[in-house]
Amino acid sequence: MRTKYPFSAGRQPVIALLAAVLLAGCSRATATVWPAATLHDGKVLLASPQAVYAIDATSGAQVWRFPLENNNDLHAFETAPAVNADRIIVASGAKLVLALDPATGVEAWRYSDPNQLTKTAAVSMSAADGRSYSAIGTTLRALDNENGKVLWQFAGGDEFWGAPATSTATIYVPNMDHKLSALDAVTGALRWERSFPGALAATPALADAALYVGTLSRALYAVNTSNGKDIWVHETQGFVWGTPLVTADRVYFGDLDGIVYCVNRSNGTEIWRATAAGSVRGTPALDGDKLFVVTDNGFVHALNASSGTPAWQLELDPKNAERLLDSPIAANGLLYISTYNGEHLLYALLQDSGTTSWFFPPVTK
Template sequence: MTIFKHLIKHKLHIAILTIPITLLMVGCSGAMPASSWPNSIMADNNLIIANNNAVYAISSDFGKLVWKFPDKPDSTRSQFYTSPAYTNNSIVIGSDNKHAFTIDITNGNEVWNFDATNNKSGTAPTGISVESELAFFTSENTLYALRISNGQTAWKFESAKELWAPPSSNGQYVFLPGMDHTLTSIDISNGSQIWQQHLTGALADSPTIYQETLYTGSLSNSVYAIDASNGMIIWEFEAKGWVWGSPMVIDDYVFFGDLDGYVYALNRANGREVWTSQQLDSASRGTPAYSDGNLFVTSDNGFVYSIDAISGNTVWNIEIDSKNADRLLADPIAHNGLLYITSMNGENIVHAINQSDGVIVWKFNPE
């Protein structure tokens, strides 16, 4: 989750968790992803990291461990790959073994958990978003609306195919992206469908909400601006490659990267191209981070780039770890002058980097 998206969602009392998934080279399939990867968010000046068998809270200034959930290995409390969410002094997290949990942010203790296995074994990508008094939990093809106070189901909504990403919400409606190429608006009060728009490709990440417009990428090269009130397409832009991550909106511009390794800036009003960056070393999946006029993006092959948001020119780039930390798939996070990078592999799962020059300040090793 980017800082800009966090600010929007904080204003609307929304927090988003996303389920990361490794790309299958069939954008329309909706098949079970082959694997997942770690993700992080910033909450109360702590970095919260979901990394397979545990969720970690570490201090953002020095990278020191604050707490770990669970304390000991647990077959149910595992397979954490979602981007955690923060609301009402709780961390909400989903696991690929079809469970959702809330965790007290002060001490890492479990508050409640929800079981979506329906007495069936196996794994599935899951996601959670939180709005007001409800948490929206996706597992397989079902969206569950859970009461934040106790984890009980308020309503549920079934999609035609598996869901790879959680919905976004503006407090009145829930906007659900689907692997069946659909974006669906759902009444937050009762789970009834308001509208559904069929797009040209599968949607692998949550739409970004800015004012009354939804912005989403797709696994068909297209990026869309969609009217949140009726689902009508305002404009469509064709990128060079598939667009996995959610676009970022800053003032009059829309920024995103694609799987061909390009980063784009579009005019928010009409979708026209402002600039396209030089090609990166490899694909860029996560949503860019933004701070003080610069975009920060990561690549599959382990590089981090600082890009001038006005010109699209590269300011600096570094390789995180040439021996281990390939595959930077999670969204980078910009906070208080530092950039936080979560790695899929390597000895250190988090690197904190100076935004100004790309110098690594500290690293976090969970062991």
């Protein structure tokens, strides 16, 4: 009979093996961004890790999905689809840009990033005037909307997390290297460039001759589109990540410290501020006199847009501790909210009360 001694020196490597397994178990999930939605032609287009869904905005029924079955080679769609004439442009973290038919979701063309240095990269998308602007990692490319051919490309100092703001003649490209570049939309030639104190992670809002730029510093900037010079600066408590919402006379935005701001569009003076339950990452949504913001810790706030006083607030899914990182969409009397880690990918709430109208995907019995 052999006597076993469980902690003999020969068995100590087992403990190291256990440590290795624990390390593996503690590795992050593969998600790098969060699901994101766009409203187009009566459909909510939702990019989620496994698929892009077209969902009827009224009923919540699925119209189509791409791909039809889960395909790990395409994983993961996490950038809001860009809509461009007769194409929906989606990007995957696997460094692919795909053009889909808006009615059926059938693939029209795809562009694959030739850079092999990384398996995945942060992507951002926007589209206008027959061109799709697809930023994968540190390279921004203008693709022909018809066939996906590269028209021109622009190398950034770091990654492009925010999609360009587009106009017919010029596009405004935010970069994580703190720089905002104005490029000729047709040729990609640099018109002007300027630096900010913080990284630029979101698309600037473009309205008339001004750009409203949120930065990963504690300020929102209004800059002149012709030369990039400051019109005004509004200092904030936390980082401003989301694209500001610009109306005729006001600018609404939130910061990562959970403060919601309403400032005068012409001079940046503060009209009101309100405190949300958590970090406000996305763009606020406005419908009538109601302003909606969602927070990283799962809360939805409806505020009176003129005064900032609360109308209602709720925690969307306390059971699953939803993270709400995408921008909400307000339309049709509903508020569409895509979630990061919840039971459902998308919720439609009644704007008046916050009551859930429908969610997607529905619960299957």
